Amino acid sequence: MEQKLIVDGKRLDGRALDQLRPIEARAGVLKNANGSAYFRIGKTIAVAGIFGPREVHPKHMEEAETAILRCKYNMASFSTTERNRPGPSRRSKEISKVMREALMPVLFLENFPKSAIDLHVEILQADASTRCAAINAASIALADAGIPMKDLIASCSVGIVEGHIVLDVAGKEDTEGDVDLPIAYYPKRDLITLLQMDGMVTKEQLKQLLELAKKGAMKIYEIQRQALKSKYMEE
Amino acid sequence: MILLNSREIIGGLNMAERELVIPGDLLGEGIAGSGTYMENGKIYASVLGLAERKDKLIFVIPLNGIYSPKTGDGVIGKIEDVAFSHWIVNINSPYFGVLPLNEAVTDFVDLTKTDLTKYFNYDDIIFAKISNVTKTKSVQLTMKDRKCRKLYGGRLIKITPAKVPRVIGKGGSMVEMIKKYTGCQIVVGQNGIVWIKGEKEDLAIEAIQCIEEKSHTTGLTDKIKEMLENEEGGNNGTKANS
Numbered sequence: 001m002e003q004k005l006i007v008d009g010k011r012l013d014g015r016a017l018d019q020l021r022p023i024e025a026r027a028g029v030l031k032n033a034n035g036s037a038y039f040r041i042g043k044t045i046a047v048a049g050i051f052g053p054r055e056v057h058p059k060h061m062e063e064a065e066t067a068i069l070r071c072k073y074n075m076a077s078f079s080t081t082e083r084n085r086p087g088p089s090r091r092s093k094e095i096s097k098v099m100r101e102a103l104m105p106v107l108f109l110e111n112f113p114k115s116a117i118d119l120h121v122e123i124l125q126a127d128a129s130t131r132c133a134a135i136n137a138a139s140i141a142l143a144d145a146g147i148p149m150k151d152l153i154a155s156c157s158v159g160i161v162e163g164h165i166v167l168d169v170a171g172k173e174d175t176e177g178d179v180d181l182p183i184a185y186y187p188k189r190d191l192i193t194l195l196q197m198d199g200m201v202t203k204e205q206l207k208q209l210l211e212l213a214k215k216g217a218m219k220i221y222e223i224q225r226q227a228l229k230s231k232y233m234e235e
Numbered sequence: 236m237i238l239l240n241s242r243e244i245i246g247g248l249n250m251a252e253r254e255l256v257i258p259g260d261l262l263g264e265g266i267a268g269s270g271t272y273m274e275n276g277k278i279y280a281s282v283l284g285l286a287e288r289k290d291k292l293i294f295v296i297p298l299n300g301i302y303s304p305k306t307g308d309g310v311i312g313k314i315e316d317v318a319f320s321h322w323i324v325n326i327n328s329p330y331f332g333v334l335p336l337n338e339a340v341t342d343f344v345d346l347t348k349t350d351l352t353k354y355f356n357y358d359d360i361i362f363a364k365i366s367n368v369t370k371t372k373s374v375q376l377t378m379k380d381r382k383c384r385k386l387y388g389g390r391l392i393k394i395t396p397a398k399v400p401r402v403i404g405k406g407g408s409m410v411e412m413i414k415k416y417t418g419c420q421i422v423v424g425q426n427g428i429v430w431i432k433g434e435k436e437d438l439a440i441e442a443i444q445c446i447e448e449k450s451h452t453t454g455l456t457d458k459i460k461e462m463l464e465n466e467e468g469g470n471n472g473t474k475a476n477s
Binding site: 034035052053054055064106108111112113114115116143144145146147148149150151152187188225228229232233 | 255257258259270272274279281282283284297298299300301303329330370371372397451
């Protein structure tokens with residue numbers, strides 16, 4: 001028999017429909033990186049490291065008037081229940097690309113002409129919304145590296161499960177739900193810098209979904225800020 | 236202990252002195268200094284750091300970041316390459332420095348007969364001044380300054396370039412204090428490289444690393460002084476016992 005994903009307005013993990021999973025965020029976790037961050041949301045764990053601005057290699061990628069941002073998203077082979085083949089895949093390339101595009105609007109790359117900023121995100125444990133966790137970790141790491149930026153980017157996912165609009169899709173909801181819609185949000189300008197979706201929604205539903213996603217992103221935004229502050233506040 | 240949020244209101248403006256800010260934080264109105272940006276007439280922080288205000292100027296002292304070369308800075312660099320009439324110097328930055336021959340040597344050099352490695356060889360460590368930085372970030376170095384010289388022996392340590400002013404202290408007070416207590420020669424480059432030579436190198440390095448770690452706290456000079464005094468007392472104690 002199929003298990004119901006939502007019973008009496010509660011989800012499989014006991015959350016309300018508009019509740020995020022427990023979040024933990026820390027800045028400055030890698031010693032050798034210029035900036036780094038750890039971001040955990042429920043069972044999804046992402047670690048981001050920033051290297052640079054540094055010299056560009058290979059030289060032909062260099063831009064005379066601006067820095068280039070190179071993103072690399074990678075899922076550890078042990079991050080899922082079934083071991084996944086290590087190395088680049090179509091999926092990881094896509095996520096690297098959309099991640100870069102989600103972060104670009106806030107960065108002042110023109111401050112570092114002829115240089116490269118390398119961003120590496122490793123997913124240590126995956127339980128849905130890994131690209132959101134990756135973007136959140138990346139955003140904290142960029143600020144931690146002292147790279148000038150206009151704002152932090154916060155990201156979270158929303159979805160439709162058994163006809164209900166839910167915040168922060170997790171686990172079974174991702175694989176068996178009807179809609180999964182991750183967004184990245186630029187709070188200061190009220191811009192959405194990443195929007196992907198699978199499934200079908202009506203215009204009305206999409207409006208509601210985005211409304212909820214922005215609310216969730218703002219909560220994450222606060223947590224990101226707190227993570228950066230606590231690095232310097234504690235003795 | 237840390238007084239990051241010491242709410243000292245300056246000039247009736249609602250901004251704390253030395254407040255920890257995060258990219259995107261609103262800093263008020265005025266003139267946008269370094270580490271800030273302006274949008275719709277308001278100033279926001281662009282880097283993670285400590286916000287300060289001097290009259291109308293608002294700026295943020297970054298807590299982390301790489302070294303971006305500025306004209307007039309004294310830097311410690313390593314000779315990376317020797318070319319026909321100049322040296323390529325690694326200055327701990329995404330951009331390398333170029334030290335032309337005429338900026339390094341005062342006497343006449345016949346380029347057809349002289350091997351430039353006799354002045355500066357590969358891997359030599361020099362203290363040089365940045366004479367010019369172009370828009371495209373090509374960095375010109377010069378040795379025509381009293382302080383500029385080749386550094387022999389000693390040890391090099393790297394610190395976050397944003398914390399160099401802390402290591403130097405007001406008018407060089409901090410570095411002078413470490414010199415006094417350890418008897419070491421210390422040269423601090425604006426690019427975050429510190430050269431130390433002397434008998435108590437370890438103590439000096441420890442002190443500098445301590446400054447880097449606690450750079451955002453108040454009363455730093457006293458803390459370091461205490462640390463150096465304790466260390467000295469401890470060493471004397473062991474000597475007396477043995």
